[in-house]
Amino acid sequence: MATLGVETRGFGIIFLVVVLVSMQSSSGEIHKVGDSAGWTTIGNVDYKQWAATKTFKIGDVIVFQYKPEYHNVMQVTHAEFRACNVSSSISTHTTGNDSITITTPGHHFFLCSVPGHCQAGQKVDINVLNSASTAPPQSATPAAVAAAQAPAPAPSVAAPLHGLNRLSTVCLLIALALVSGFC
Numbered sequence: 001m002a003t004l005g006v007e008t009r010g011f012g013i014i015f016l017v018v019v020l021v022s023m024q025s026s027s028g029e030i031h032k033v034g035d036s037a038g039w040t041t042i043g044n045v046d047y048k049q050w051a052a053t054k055t056f057k058i059g060d061v062i063v064f065q066y067k068p069e070y071h072n073v074m075q076v077t078h079a080e081f082r083a084c085n086v087s088s089s090i091s092t093h094t095t096g097n098d099s100i101t102i103t104t105p106g107h108h109f110f111l112c113s114v115p116g117h118c119q120a121g122q123k124v125d126i127n128v129l130n131s132a133s134t135a136p137p138q139s140a141t142p143a144a145v146a147a148a149q150a151p152a153p154a155p156s157v158a159a160p161l162h163g164l165n166r167l168s169t170v171c172l173l174i175a176l177a178l179v180s181g182f183c
Contacts, residue, residue, distance in 0.1 A: 028057065028058075028059030028060040028061055028101065028102070029057070029060050029061070030060070030061045030063060030099075031054055031056065031060060031061070031062050031063065032063045032065060033047065033050070033062060033063065033064050033065075033110075033124055034047065034050055035050065038064075038065040038066055039064045039065060039066035039071055039073065039112070039122070040066060040067075040071065040122070041071075041112075041117050041120050041121070041122050044121075045121070045122075046121070047121065047122070047123060047124035048121075048124070048125070050124070051124050051125055051126060051127070055129065056102060056126050056127060056128045056129065057102070057128060057129055058102055058103060058104065058105060058128060058130075059101070059102065059103075060101070060102050060128070061099050061100065061101050061102070062099070062100045062101075062102060062108075062110075062126055063097070063098070063099050063100075064093065064097075064098045064100070064110070065096065065097055066096050066112075067096060068094055068095060068096035070114065071096075071112050071114055071117065071122070072092060072093065072094045072112060072113055072114065073092070073093040073094075073098050073100075073110055073111075073112065074086060074089040074090075074091070074092050074093075074110065074111055074112070074113045075089060075090040075091045075092075075093075075100070075108065075109065075110050076088075076089050076090060076109050076110070076111060077090070077109065078107060078109055080109070080111075081109035081110075081111060081123060081125065084111065084118035084119050084123070086111070086113035086118065089113075092113070102126065102128050104128065105128045105129060105130040106127070106128060107125055107126070107127050107128075108125070108126040108127075108128060109123070109124075109125055109126075110123065110124050110125075110126065111123035111124075
């Protein structure tokens with residue numbers, strides 16, 4: 001096997017850093033509000049139910065798709081959300097294809113400020129889990145209790161790769177191969 005020069009090893013290290021940074025920035029999921037219906041008052045979309053079926057995390061992107069001539073998106077406080085008060089907002093979006101990256105845990109409240117739309121249900125509470133918290137258990141069935149009491153599996157070498165998607169894992173392995181001189 002040929003030895004790698006300092007320049008090649010330097011490239012490998014830079015490549016590894018780029019891969020690791022890109023894995024951090026691409027870790028969020030994309031959630032289209034209302035799924036195929038989008039952000040609308042047509043079709044009786046239940047945005048409360050929609051949000052309840054999702055697990056939102058820091059880094060996720062919330063996408064509002066709508067016809068801008070008929071709707072908009074305002075981020076508001078909890079009090080404004082509950083009262084459908086559109087007199088002030090944290091932010092307002094009007095493009096019809098608005099992407100909002102979640103950067104903090106907690107509740108993020110959005111509504112449409114077109115008269116009558118919020119009152120008709122065009123509002124959504126995006127509850128973002130703290131990165132250290134976990135989803136609450138669905139039920140305390142005997143099987144769930146037994147599973148929770150079972151001993152944890154032994155750690156494995158692959159454990160650190162658990163949160164990575166396949167592409168990230170492949171990139172990481174290629175980078176490690178470059179750095180260690182196998183390529």
